[in-house]
Amino acid sequence: MGAGRSHGVILAAASRKGSGTALVDRMRAAAAQVGVAVDEDTLSRLQRFLELLAVWNRRIHLTGERDVDVLASKHVVDSLLPVGRLPPTGLVVDVGSGAGFPGLVLACARPDLDIVLVESRRRPASFLTEAARTVPLPRARVAATRAEQLKDDPAVAGRATVVISRALRLDVFLALAAPLLAGDGVAISMQTPRLDTSTAAGMGAEHGLVPAGLQDYRLQDGASRRLVVFRRR
Secondary structure, X not given: OOXXXXXXXXXXXXXXXXXXXXXXXXXXXXXXXXXXXOOHHHHHHHHHHHHHHHHHHHHOOOOOOOOHHHHHHXXXXXXXXXXXXXXXXXXXXXXXXXXXXXXXXXXHHOOOOEEEEEOOOHHHHHHHHHHHHHOOOOOEEEEOOOHHHHHHOOOOOOOEEEEEEOOOOHHHHHHHHHHHEEEEEEEEEEEOOOOOHHHHXXXXXXXXXXEXXXXXXXXXXOOEEEEEEEEEO
């Protein structure tokens, strides 16, 4: 390798390292602003996830937002909010994982948990499989199927400690989540504050679920978000 080419490779590597460091710093700061502490191992896994997502986003349309900084400070940080509600052990099911929000982010934060990423669309499911392999997240697995079909899967139905979604309307989510929950499991729906508590309670009652917690918060860009937690009646 010639001196000029070698120098170029070194500069490119340094640029990537500097960019990665800045991305990690931005994620750390954005998470701290909403009260989420993230350790260095988690940040490293999240960085690898976002780098892979950026590559895939150039080839196929996985997210409406393509800017990695925005994905980090908004979508990743939003997906980290439920970490404090995850169990010490048990099965976590993310319904409608898409590009990995929140399921793959939760797996980066808690690689010790068994996490099922439910995504019926072929291309997002392929991305999730590749991300779980690359990060790596050996206890995360992709269920490339419709969530309705999981109620007949003995490995999932009635066994989930947590069922979560960031992508679905509450009424749709609760209908899918209820058959998957263990007796002491909880369903966590990531919504906006437009969803009022009385409406949420009424929707839960249709599926034998009752509200068990609510958390409002704001992201770094000022967007208002709401976590609504349900348990069996």
